[in-house]
Amino acid sequence: MTSRKRIFDLLRTINIASCQCPAHGYRGNIQVSNATPLKDYAFEIKCSTVRYGLGVTREVGQDLVNLNAKNVCVMTDPNVASLSPMKAVLDSLTRNGINYKVYDKVRVEPTDSSFKDAIHFAKEGNFDSFVAIGGGSVMDTCKAANLYYSDPDAEFLDYVNAPVGKGKAVNIQVKPMIAIPTTSGTGSETTGVSIFDYEEIHAKTGISHNALRPILALIDPLHTLTVPEKVSNYSGFDIFCHALESFTAIPFTERGPAPANPALRPAYQGSNPISDVWARFCLQTLQKYFVRSVNNSGDVEARSSMHLAATIAGVGIGNAGVHLCHGLAYPIAGNVKSFVPEDYGSNPIIPHGLSVVMTAPAVFRFTASSDPEKHLEAASLLGADVTNAKRKDAGRILSDVILLYMDKLKIENGLKALGYTNDDIPDLVKGALPQDRLLKIAPVTQSEEDLSKLLEESLTIY
CATH class of the missing domain: 3.40.50.1970 (Rossmann fold)
Structure with a gap:
């Protein structure tokens, strides 16, 4: 069943886009103003x-x-x-x-x-x-x-x-x-x-x-x-989170304020019907090819499909944006201590895809209330059975399917496995706060306490 929020978003869009000429009659609620709207009312797709x-x-x-x-x-x-x-x-x-x-x-x-x-x-x-x-x-x-x-x-x-x-x-x-x-x-x-x-x-x-x-x-x-297994693994989870974050980002009609000049519209505009198409394609591709591509470097079909999915996800995030997984990932990677992953040399480093997926289970439990249907759809595209699923369980269901992929691909067991403890959380939150551009794209507003809780829940994930 379609949520009331999505129905009203559609009606608002129709109201804005519909022809207002006299031949199509007076609809009773039209007000024309030259003032810049508080919320945005348009999105645009740009791509290489x-x-x-x-x-x-x-x-x-x-x-x-x-x-x-x-x-x-x-x-x-x-x-x-x-x-x-x-x-x-x-x-x-x-x-x-x-x-x-x-x-x-x-x-x-x-x-x-x-x-x-x-x-x-x-x-x-x-x-x-x-x-x-x-x-x-x-x-x-x-x-x-x-x-x-x-x-x-x-x-x-x-x-x-x-x-x-x-x-x-x-x-x-x-x-x-x-x-x-x-x-x-x-x-x-x-x-x-x-x-x-x-x-x-x-x-x-x-x-x-x-x-x-x-x-x-x-x-x-x-x-x-020629890409090594761990690089393929961690990079794939970057695609994974790109698709999920752009798909669940704040709707473009809820992002604000609208720009006074269209040239000032930001690259990250919020979820929109076109970026959603890319996200769905990526999630379907991940369901079919992700594990195959990591486990067999010679699987040309799987690796080719993932390569295309990475680009398609780039088009999606390049216009819709990413939110909390990436916002929290930046201080996780930036404060690396002694973690040295296989296939990445001998210096301490937390690869980007790994830092991003660490908080994904907690993040999507947190954001699910914004649009349970979309979170359930994402879980379904990744292979979960959502038949008769309840809206209140959307976050848990999507979180569980994310954890299933992480387990299959042997992702480290949370931030503790990367060298972090409870004592590090204040510094990680401090590093996330400057990511204002990303945090605002999240479909749910968050406090510092919320960010702390997401990191706490990510210390151990299995």
């Missing part, structure tokens, strides 16, 4: 051009020729630098006569210091375009390098999201950027978001503006066949 296919990387050189590129900055990380995806990119550039320089020092889970190093490299060159080949860290670093290269007089915090930075709008023209993801998770190849760990506060923040979106994303499933 996406090209998907096995071996599509070979076309990047010709794409740069078509852009009339003469000198390209290629960014990657030390791991990808020696792998076949990087060779495919450089072969294509060489074959098409493109001059390039490679920056291969991108830090996995970048910091403001690592961003600044990449920005310095970019400013030393005379680049007319950028290519990122790697995971989300590479693409986010490349976006930042492109932005500050294009605005050389900007201070670093000028474009960083408020309240950490000034949140300045991007009014300069950035250079064309092509993104070639090698992992299946972040969806950064389609978004205008660049995330980093701001070392001063031990929490992640970022830069968010539509101008940062790559103009082209080349989605080549061949690259996923």
